[in-house]
Amino acid sequence: MTKIITTIALFVCSLLSAQTQFEQGMGRSLGLWGEGKAQEASDLMERISAAEKTNWLPNYYVALINTTEAFKPANKAKVAALLEKAQNAQDAATMISPNNPELMVMQAMIYTAMIVQDPMVNGMKYSPKVMELYTKARIIAPENPRVVFSKADFEMGGAQWTGADVKKLCEEIASSIPLFERFKPETPFHPNWGLERAQQSLKNCK
């Protein structure tokens, strides 16, 4: 009897400790990112992804961190390498979780970074792909605030070329704010960013 209890307890304990290890790792990595230590955060996420081969989140964050870094002017020389890293992680995450609207937004952001890097070459190639991804994501998750906001934000970026209706895009951004407020992530580590950026964009509208 004791043996059985011990075994069960052991099993539960090891499960709990694995869980804790994941949470600890994710928490620490996101903390590092918050402190501006992007590379260390990405490295830790990469280590977590190597251990948690069925969870898309660590790869998602590797992609998100490196893409965010690629947008920073200071990293201009490294953009190609950062985006390659992001794309590899993105591919791994999509393999684990296909048809995930959060990952579609992520892929669209990688393409957007490529457009920003060289608009003349990549603009024509990636803009339609970005729009296609956002359109697909919106069909799957019409209430996802990141989908709604990122799509409008992307179109806003191109508005001076496309002559898109800025007023309508601003309305779309405004409509994303209550969605952000209502949004409940599945776990504390699921994507839950974007409210501040949306508020910032909305300010520019006025």
Next chain:
Amino acid sequence: MKTIYTFLFFLVVLTGNAQQIVSGTVLDEKSKPIVGANIFIDGTYDGTSSDENGNFKFTTTAKGNQILVISFLTYETLKAPIDVATCQDKSFKLKESVNTLDAVIVTAGTFDAGDKARVSVLKPLDIVTTAGAMGDIVSALQTLPGTQTVGEDGRLFVRGGEADETQTFVDGIRVAQPYGATTANVPTRGRFSPFLFSGMSFSTGGYSAEYGEALSSVLLLNTQDEAVEEKTDISLMTVGLGLANTQKWGNNSLSFNSAYINLAPYQKVFPQRADWNKPFQSLSGESVYRHSFTNGLFKLYAAFDASQFDINSESINNPDKIRVDLDNNNFYLNSSYKGNFGSQWQLFTGLSYGYSQNKIGIDSDNVANSEHSSHLKLKLKKSFSDRVKLSFGGDYFITKFDEEFKAYEGNTFNSGYDANIAAFFTEADIFFSKKFAVKLGARISNNDLLQETVIAPRASLAYKISKNGQFSFAYGSFTQAPRQDYLKYADYLDSEKAQHYILNYQYSKDRRTFRAEVYFKDYSDLVKYDTEATQFNSDFNNSGTGYARGLDVFWRDNKTIKNVEYWISYSYIDTQRNYKNFTAEVTPSFVANHSLSVVSKWWINKLKSQVSITNSFSTGRPFNNPNETQFMNGRTKGYNNLSLGWAYLMTQQKILYFSVSNVLGTANVFGYEYANSPNTDGVYNRRTIRPTADQFFFVGFFWTISENKKENQLDNL
């Protein structure tokens, strides 16, 4: 007691997993420390980053044999098997990734365009927006060094080679008839619309063993791998109409593009020098179907074009004009499959079939000819690592040509040939480091008509001398079966041969590219004949020789001036050949010694317009004046053409395009046609060959209707 015991046991299990220290140093190939590398044991949370001396140290509960992963941006990820117990103070070397943007690339002889190219000299859009190119891929390539502008012909002439020394490939498969049908002194155009292609590679020499049957150059066009969106394109032009549509469903997509060109209305408004009975008109269509599998991609490309014209052609030897009435039908089908299998293997296979039929009325005589040509290809590529790749494969070309000449109320002459060429090729790509790469290959081919087997070695290497500069060198031996005009009368000939030696320097930094290339080309076994024109009783042989040497310089700058992109190409060539019915080794009439092109594009945001200017200049070309004793001693005056283009973006989806060639109205002379026999004063009369019109005006309206826009309109309702 038992409880305490159990509790203690837990503690031991949880914390007492004997912790091991793993430590070491991460170094690069030059044994310098790498700072910030990510080191961890695969499948665990245990790991750390390397410090400023490249050192790392962490504890792990993992035991025994494990995989240590070390990754760092722009380096190859290292996966080293270790035994945790003994892995202390070990040093690990990371190799720089050769897949990065700043790795060396073999550039000798090759200009890459399109999205896969790392140093792209032309972008697909450039074809459409280069003033004077008029949407013709070949015209846009003529702004690159190494090419000749031969206005009366329109085809690509590369480094002293004839136009048919360049072969065109679509998705790796040969196109036997890449140009539209034409007659003497009326320039032709490439058959392909630039819109269906995502990239191209234009080699002016020293190219890979994968390509054969081309003495001078290959032009590789790649159709788009995937359709980005569903859309419809409508074009209304002063010379015709175009319609294109793309559909996507599941893993499939289909694009088609069709055009109807009729020069009659244009020529009514702007009279031409040529005397047309029926100006050029053509109906053409192209389509690409793609299906993607999990590990591969299938493409089917088909093109059809029917063209016709009727012209009264002038000749100095005839008091009356000669009427040429031409009907051409051309069909081209190309299918290919590219896929990955096994461990790092790539398979490419493809097949093409081309059919061209001409019916030509020359006054009252009739010529009818047809050509069936096929190309089958299989290529396998194995990547042993990022650094070593081996490819090998085979080609099979089938050509069947038949011609019937029927003289007015006279006899019928038939000529033609059947040729099969089988070839095998192999090539290895080796990166010794990020700075030094070598490509070695060979090609062996057998032509059953000529009953000959030839071996052609190819080699190229590239060495990076600084962060942005590199040298490349290429050598190759190239062979090509004699052209149709000769083979139909003489199957006893051998292939023509050329050796290329190319040295290239390239400097590329932040949207600026400079390249300079010197080359030497040695021709042998060129075909000679002993009559005025080729005919069934000409005596043909392979005793012709020739050489070409020169310097090509290219500079592209998209940075210095805001919103302005420009490029400058300069070519110097010294070439002579003794071929055809030449009496001496001389510079042929399609060669200008110096050529200079300047192309610039200026985006004016306020006007939502792109203004483009192209100026092409070349020195005079040789011609033979029978009034002089020396063969080919004449020189025409120089050629200059300043073209302007203006694209106005009405909305993102509507573009108005206006262009005019030869704004300055320069009276260009392409050459002279001399009489076969002297007049009563003993002088050979001549006729000047000039463009069919000095200037060309073009107005087009291009409208794209895409899904995304549609969606927006729906939202607005």
